[in-house]
Amino acid sequence: MQREDMVLCELLYQLADDNFILAYRGSEWLGMAPHIEEDVAFSSINQDMMGHAVMYYQLLEELGAGDVDTLSHCREPESFRNAILLERKNGLGHYLKNPNYDWAYTVVRHYLFSVLKQIRLESLYHSSYEPLKQAAEKISSEHYYHSMHWETWFTQLISSTKEARHRMENAINYCWQEFDGVISLGRYGKEICDHQLIAEEEKLRNEWLKRVCTTFGEMQFSSKTSPGMESGNGRNGEHTEDLTEALEVLSEVYGGDKQAVSW
Template sequence: MRRKYYHGEGSTIVKKLNSAEALENPSYKDSLAELLYQLADDDFILAYRGSEWLGLAPHIEEDVAFSSINQDTMGHAAMYYQLLEDLGEGSVDALAHVRTPEQRRNAILLEMANGPGDYLREPDYDWAFAVVRHYFYTAAKKIKINSMKNSSYQPLSETAVKISMELYYHQLHWKTWFEQLMLAGGEARSRMEQAITIVMDDFGGLLSLGNKGAEIVRHDLIDSEEILQKRWKEAMKPVFNSVNLQIPTRFPMKHGDGRNGVHTDDLTKAISTLGEVYHFDPAASW
């Protein structure tokens, strides 16, 4: 069922639904929940991966800045989980901590460990990978957020507006790191290029909407994968040009599509760690 109403030549107005109206349409509700799981799980797992850098970032100022970004990102995940709770999907805490890896909908790229070792024991993390992953993800997230400002689901549209205000600073932070390291030459440039190859091998998963993508788009919840990919390339092309790098033309998913429940052992280990406090005391607030 389309909810597009046309007002004048070339203009489109999308009718907004509230939670009660969404629950009246099973197909709409299922598509909405699927998208919300993707959004929430992406932010949830990447906020955790970012938090592992606490005390390990290149300098103390970056420790503070990165921690702030991770707190914001976890807050965004909580917003999406709250929208799912409002749809009757379960409590926010349970959605974050009880679901199995197979039930998660995050992109595989975001669950990948920062590097060998553990953040508490002999971590051998790759800062170049962290910069590229967070920058490319934040740019993709901004594209999605801009699209969802026009979402047919009113609460999601309003949430997108709130998140957008914080994303400007996140994107600027990672853009600065990306350009400085790429233009530094030598080992910095070499390691950044290696990180770009690793990130792009699974970058398609970030802009994927999974097996239910057609229904998500049909219900005007977000733009299509093709449109999202095109906008990401348009947004990133000036930055790639500034560092003398060719913009990627393909969006592969080397290790599979996390939107469809395909994941790695990295996610299993991360979820186990993230849920330790909750499972010790389910009444605790995360």
């Protein structure tokens, strides 16, 4: 594989793995969302996000990286390029007895990610790799509604009761200390940008901060620190046990009987 294709694959893995893992975390809310309408809406969003992951995996397949099922189900955890924040279990790193307690964390994580995802898609409209540009355009029509969904939840909860705001602020603070890992393009970031595959990391970060902080300001909230990367950089293959456990569940059926899955 030529160097340029290798760098392209690194970006595609990031895009695919982010959607794949966060869609899985979202799917764990099936039957546990705050109300039945949200159960239906969230399930649809997770299905869309899994579809977005498939689109990126298909581009990797076309580049000779492997077939879609193998890329999603048979790779070792260290080969995944998703951000660590997105692999974390629902709830601030742990499952809590009351599922409604960690709904704030789910809303914050999905809202912050949806803003960055929109910015990345806008940047990919100008990507030098035409198939990636086309994929971004297709994904955008669905993501527009995802963004609206999470912004609505975010603004409603943080402006609701005193307890709701407290939980939202705790969730923001937790996500904030890890979110630079979501923005990161990893060790090949400079080459990715040199090939004009996506905008520079600093540009993505600044635009994300601008949009997120505008919403924060409207809700009378502010963060006094820059987003961090306290648990490591998933773009470089650094991950937690949460990812290992998630991948074991995700690949259980496929690993058990590949012939059955093909049917």
